[in-house]
Amino acid sequence: MLSSDLFNAATVLYFVSMLLFFVFLASRGKTVGLSGSIAAWCGFIVQTAAIGLRWKESYDLGHGHAPLTNLYESVVFFAWTIILIFVLIDLKYKYRVIGVFVLPFAVFAMAWAQLGMKMRSGIEPLLPALQSNWLLYHVVTCFLGYAAFAVACGVSIMYLIKTRCEVGNGKAKAGGIMALFPPTKVLDELNYKAIMIGFPLLTLGIITGAAWADYAWGSYWSWDPKETWSLIVWFIYAAFLHARITRGWVGKRAAVLSVIGFVATIFCYLGVNLLLSGLHSYGAG
Amino acid sequence: MTSTKSGFTSSLWNFFCSLKLTIFLLIGLASASIIGTIIPQNAPPDQYLKMYGESTIRLFSVLNFFDMYHSVWFMLLLYFLSLNLVACSLKRLPRDWKLFTEPDQAMDEQMEKSLTLVRHCRMPGSSVKLRDTLEAFLRREFAAPVVTEDNGRYYLFAQKNLFSRLGVYVVHFSIIIVFIGAMVGSFFGYRAYVGIEEGGETSVAYRRTPSTGHTESPEQIAASTIKLGFTVRCDEFSISYYDNGMPKEYKSLLTITDNGKTVIDKRPIIVNSPLTYKGITFYQSSYNRVPTFHFTVRDRKSGAQTKITAKQGERVSIPGGSFLQVIEYTDEIRQFFPQLSGPAAKLALIPPSGEPQSLLLLKDYPEIDLQRGGELVFTYDSTDYTWSTGLQVVKDPGVWIVWLGCALMVGGIFIAFFMSHRRIWVRVESGHISVGGAANKNQPAFEQFFDRLTEKLKAM
Numbered sequence: 001m002l003s004s005d006l007f008n009a010a011t012v013l014y015f016v017s018m019l020l021f022f023v024f025l026a027s028r029g030k031t032v033g034l035s036g037s038i039a040a041w042c043g044f045i046v047q048t049a050a051i052g053l054r055w056k057e058s059y060d061l062g063h064g065h066a067p068l069t070n071l072y073e074s075v076v077f078f079a080w081t082i083i084l085i086f087v088l089i090d091l092k093y094k095y096r097v098i099g100v101f102v103l104p105f106a107v108f109a110m111a112w113a114q115l116g117m118k119m120r121s122g123i124e125p126l127l128p129a130l131q132s133n134w135l136l137y138h139v140v141t142c143f144l145g146y147a148a149f150a151v152a153c154g155v156s157i158m159y160l161i162k163t164r165c166e167v168g169n170g171k172a173k174a175g176g177i178m179a180l181f182p183p184t185k186v187l188d189e190l191n192y193k194a195i196m197i198g199f200p201l202l203t204l205g206i207i208t209g210a211a212w213a214d215y216a217w218g219s220y221w222s223w224d225p226k227e228t229w230s231l232i233v234w235f236i237y238a239a240f241l242h243a244r245i246t247r248g249w250v251g252k253r254a255a256v257l258s259v260i261g262f263v264a265t266i267f268c269y270l271g272v273n274l275l276l277s278g279l280h281s282y283g284a285g
Numbered sequence: 286m287t288s289t290k291s292g293f294t295s296s297l298w299n300f301f302c303s304l305k306l307t308i309f310l311l312i313g314l315a316s317a318s319i320i321g322t323i324i325p326q327n328a329p330p331d332q333y334l335k336m337y338g339e340s341t342i343r344l345f346s347v348l349n350f351f352d353m354y355h356s357v358w359f360m361l362l363l364y365f366l367s368l369n370l371v372a373c374s375l376k377r378l379p380r381d382w383k384l385f386t387e388p389d390q391a392m393d394e395q396m397e398k399s400l401t402l403v404r405h406c407r408m409p410g411s412s413v414k415l416r417d418t419l420e421a422f423l424r425r426e427f428a429a430p431v432v433t434e435d436n437g438r439y440y441l442f443a444q445k446n447l448f449s450r451l452g453v454y455v456v457h458f459s460i461i462i463v464f465i466g467a468m469v470g471s472f473f474g475y476r477a478y479v480g481i482e483e484g485g486e487t488s489v490a491y492r493r494t495p496s497t498g499h500t501e502s503p504e505q506i507a508a509s510t511i512k513l514g515f516t517v518r519c520d521e522f523s524i525s526y527y528d529n530g531m532p533k534e535y536k537s538l539l540t541i542t543d544n545g546k547t548v549i550d551k552r553p554i555i556v557n558s559p560l561t562y563k564g565i566t567f568y569q570s571s572y573n574r575v576p577t578f579h580f581t582v583r584d585r586k587s588g589a590q591t592k593i594t595a596k597q598g599e600r601v602s603i604p605g606g607s608f609l610q611v612i613e614y615t616d617e618i619r620q621f622f623p624q625l626s627g628p629a630a631k632l633a634l635i636p637p638s639g640e641p642q643s644l645l646l647l648k649d650y651p652e653i654d655l656q657r658g659g660e661l662v663f664t665y666d667s668t669d670y671t672w673s674t675g676l677q678v679v680k681d682p683g684v685w686i687v688w689l690g691c692a693l694m695v696g697g698i699f700i701a702f703f704m705s706h707r708r709i710w711v712r713v714e715s716g717h718i719s720v721g722g723a724a725n726k727n728q729p730a731f732e733q734f735f736d737r738l739t740e741k742l743k744a745m
């Protein structure tokens with residue numbers, strides 16, 4: 001079996017899990033919710049095996065590097081980290097409905113990686129600049145941070161929907177689908193917790209990136225767009241934490257800031273490569 | 286008089302202590318930083334001319350948008366951030382310092398009201414005996430308590446992770462340390478570049494990037510020259526490729542001689558594996574293929590021939606007192622003149638006095654210079670190539686300060702986020718026991734711990 005078959009299987013499982021969660025949202029059947037979770041867990045196991053197998057395949061080809069080196073591999077890894085964090089939350093809090101808002105991120109990432117026309121999915125050897133152990137530390141810390149922010153964003157969207165419905169219908173009628181949502185207080189707390197986990201990871205990601213740049217090019221910070229955007233994201237979440245700890249920004253304002261933070265995160269990850277490099281080539285500068 | 290002055294000082298102080306300022310600065314820095322990722326930084330002027338209109342360019346250069354991250358206003362934002370940090374820390378420190386020097390060890394009724402977690406129970410036995418039991422209990426289950434006595438009441442106080450209160454200070458201080466490291470680097474360090482041909486050596490580097498393309502005046506070159514204090518030789522440069530044609534490794538063998546002694550002998554450096562000597566680090570950064578040209582000069586009258594070898598840009602003397610200099614060359618002239626083909630070189634023939642003359646020589650058309658009708662006839666015989674390695678030469682004495690700051694930041698964040706200062710107070714008063722608890726982080730987890738602790742106590 002090839003790792004690409006396993007990746008396809010994982011994509012299908014995540015898709016099934018997402019559908020089950022949607023049905024769960026409509027029907028509120030307990031078994032449907034559980035099956036949704038089980039599909040997500042199975043997908044996670046299959047994907048973990050796929051990543052391991054791809055790593056081995058890279059050794060078989062004589063390259064021998066962790067599968068974290070191009071856009072395809074990073075998008076797949078991003079989906080993996082999102083599901084990892086979802087599984088942890090699922091085990092701890094058992095609010096299945098969070099899956100409705102978190103799984104689409106993973107499904108979208110996997111589908112894009114598998115079907116994206118321009119994405120090169122082959123295992124390639126590493127260019128000289130990428131031949132460094134820092135690559136692994138840097139990518140893993142950054143992406144775990146991104147995944148935590150994705151979860152915070154999903155939870156914040158749930159928070160915004162739920163408060164809006166409660167305001168619209170009056171307190172008494174916040175029943176129906178909304179009854180499945182965790183209480184707003186829990187959502188708010190989860191948002192904060194996820195960012196508390198994501199922020200140190202992003203900090204480590206930026207530092208390992210700087211260390212690597214220093215080792216490879218002799219300059220730990222050169223204000224290139226990617227670096228700058230990671231710093232922008234860092235500033236936004238630092239503002240979030242300070243606003244919350246000391247100015248009591250909870251609830252709606254925290255949720256909105258968390259969504260903004262994640263939009264910036266996605267821009268840092270994809271937008272910089274896909275949009276800004278089209279505007280200008282920073283190699284020339 | 287004094288009151289207005291101190292009024293001003295104190296409002297300035299309050300301004301710098303305010304967390305509104307922090308949030309404003311963080312969001313402001315985030316928004317401002319976006320500008321520099323959209324407008325190319327430090328690009329050559331003609332690139333800007335292609336992208337923007339003249340008035341836009343004028344506006345952008347007034348605002349320093351073309352070198353934004355080094356502009357005064359951006360530095361000012363960072364400076365305010367540092368002041369804000371220091372002011373906030375100074376304001377908070379005395380309050381937190383009290384927790385170390387004079388902790389509240391006795392939970393009296395008044396303090397009890399301020400705690401959210403308090404439990405009461407009755408236990409048989411004398412106060413002294415209860416005191417000893419509770420001391421042992423706390424020592425076993427939590428931390429060794431401090432015992433004080435007042436009017437026949439006993440107070441016990443135990444705490445854990447007091448030092449975690451300092452996490453916030455460590456984080457904030459670490460940011461200042463990183464700034465200091467960056468400043469040390471920019472004042473006392475440099476970032477330079479040097480190209481060395483295989484077999485060649487250098488004891489200088491140049492403060493510039495290899496891609497500027499503009500020829501610089503001798504004064505500019507002199508101003509950008511940095512003396513290394515030792516000599517670096519490139520013994521060999523090589524490139525290896527993967528089977529699919531992608532480059533696999535760029536490698537230079539470097540030898541360093543200091544005071545006539547070879548201190549480093551043929552050390553390979555590759556991308557991601559630099560070489561450091563005396564605080565100066567050499568990074569494999571680029572490479573070049575350097576041509577050496579071979580010409581023949583023939584005296585039209587006597588027919589005497591002289592072979593000449595020249596590098597690009599080098600002035601070589603030729604018979605008759607003139608000089609020859611290769612200005613430009615190409616491997617294939619066809620891209621400029623479709624009817625011709627093969628290598629071509631543009632030369633300047635510089636007579637001892639008078640105007641220089643420009644010649645075009647084509648390797649595949651040896652007679653071309655005959656038509657010029659000069660006394661000397663040139664032919665372009667061949668070219669050989671050698672490698673030249675491009676090294677980034679960096680001295681940054683501040684980099685260790687930056688890493689120290691980063692390490693403190695990571696450690697500080699972990700302490701500040703994930704460790705909580707937990708305190709437990711006990712009051713013993715004639716068979717009546719009151720237990721209070723407080724934690725500055727993760728309240729729910731502490732509440733569980735506190736409930737379990739008091740249950741155990743009641744079960745005793």
Ligand code: HEM
Binds near residue numbers: 242697
């Ligand atoms: C202008 C700059 C800053 C100022 C004035 C400032 C001020 C403060 C203050 C007063 C607190 C105390 C919160 C409390 O009452 O416990 C705090 C907490 C904190 N700040 Fe900052 N801060 C600044 C920048 C930053 C930055 C850039 C970071 C990024 C790492 C940061 C990380 C933290 C952390 C980790 C905490 C601790 C949160 C906690 O107690 O759980 N600060 N900050």
